[in-house]
Amino acid sequence: xxxxxxxxxxxxxxxxxxxxxxxxxxxxxxxxxxxxxxxxxxxxxxxxxxxxxxxxxxxxxxxxxxxxxxxxxxxxxxxxxxxxxxxxxxxxxxxxxxxxxxxxxxxxxxxxxxxxxxxxxxxxxxxxxxxxxxxxxxxxxxxxxxxxxxxxxxxxxxxxxxxxxxxxxxxxxxxxxxxx
Amino acid sequence: xxxxxxxxxxxxxxxxxxxxxxxxxxxxxxxxxxxxxxxxxxxxxxxxxxxxxxxxxxxxxxxxxxxxxxxxxxxxxxxxxxxxxxxxxxxxxxxxxxxxxxxxxxxxxxxxxxxxxxxxxxxxx
Ligand SMILES: [Zn+2]
Numbered sequence: 250x251x252x253x254x255x256x257x258x259x260x261x262x263x264x265x266x267x268x269x270x271x272x273x274x275x276x277x278x279x280x281x282x283x284x285x286x287x288x289x290x291x292x293x294x295x296x297x298x299x300x301x302x303x304x305x306x307x308x309x310x311x312x313x314x315x316x317x318x319x320x321x322x323x324x325x326x327x328x329x330x331x332x333x334x335x336x337x338x339x340x341x342x343x344x345x346x347x348x349x350x351x352x353x354x355x356x357x358x359x360x361x362x363x364x365x366x367x368x369x370x371x372x373x374x375x376x377x378x379x380x381x382x383x384x385x386x387x388x389x390x391x392x393x394x395x396x397x398x399x400x401x402x403x404x405x406x407x408x409x410x411x412x413x414x415x416x417x418x419x420x421x422x423x424x425x426x427x428x429x
Numbered sequence: 430x431x432x433x434x435x436x437x438x439x440x441x442x443x444x445x446x447x448x449x450x451x452x453x454x455x456x457x458x459x460x461x462x463x464x465x466x467x468x469x470x471x472x473x474x475x476x477x478x479x480x481x482x483x484x485x486x487x488x489x490x491x492x493x494x495x496x497x498x499x500x501x502x503x504x505x506x507x508x509x510x511x512x513x514x515x516x517x518x519x520x521x522x523x524x525x526x527x528x529x530x531x532x533x534x535x536x537x538x539x540x541x542x543x544x545x546x547x548x549x550x551x552x553x554x
């Protein structure tokens with residue numbers, strides 16, 4: 250089973266690299282394909298960090314422009330996704346700092362049109378997530394949405410593995426309380 | 430045999446399937462024999478599902494985000510005529526680089542992109 254997952258992941262990574270090489274040569278169609286593979290994921294990562302929809306969309310935009318301009322500088326030392334999320338993280342934290350300094354207009358909270366129980370539940374979960382410190386929700390996102398191992402998260406965030414585990418430990422406890 | 434504390438630290442990545450094989454075996458071996466840790470596994474699985482559902486439920490990006498990216502990469506959109514209101518899904522787009530050389534033009538009919546012309550960045554082709 251692990252073998253399947255690994256070869257799937259390996260194929261996806263190869264495809265990401267091929268695309269990025271074409272983007273580096275200025276191929277716009279490849280940028281579009283790259284966008285289709287990453288934009289929604291980057292949006293959710295940024296949303297996890299910022300909890301503001303319009304800022305999260307800005308992060309997607311800034312990240313994709315940075316990918317276009319910087320594709321040639323991808324060194325291949327990490328997975329493409331780790332590289333992309335690293336850019337997104339940088340942009341997100343930058344926007345967050347600017348917003349804290351009051352340079353940006355605060356967003357209206359995200360409201361979803363359909364008040365069905367499933368939607369209410371999702372909103373409840375999102376608000377529970379947003380109540381966690383940012384470094385904890387980031388680990389939750391990378392673990393459960395992006396499927397990164399704790400070792401990959403430690404490498405991506407440049408923190409010790411023990412720190413990743415303890416952030417998750419605290420996040421899990423707080424989320425369990427909020428979600429019962 | 431691993432201690433409960435060490436196992437619990439790893440359970441989120443165990444349910445995600447992202448532990449390496451050796452760690453996964455050790456966690457599985459412990460969990461099979463420890464009722465308290467089984468409950469932790471169940472809780473982690475629930476949390477994983479809830480988090481994924483919540484994030485998947487966020488509204489998707491609008492095409493506007495892509496248009497803005499295009500404006501900053503391929504050139505500025507100078508002629509994006511949207512007549513979708515009376516001709517379903519019909520859209521004509523063209524981009525130019527700063528020098529005024531057309532880079533790309535496309536026609537979108539019912540979500541399908543039909544290329545009118547395109548020049549790669551950097552000239553030839
Ligand atoms: Zn145990």
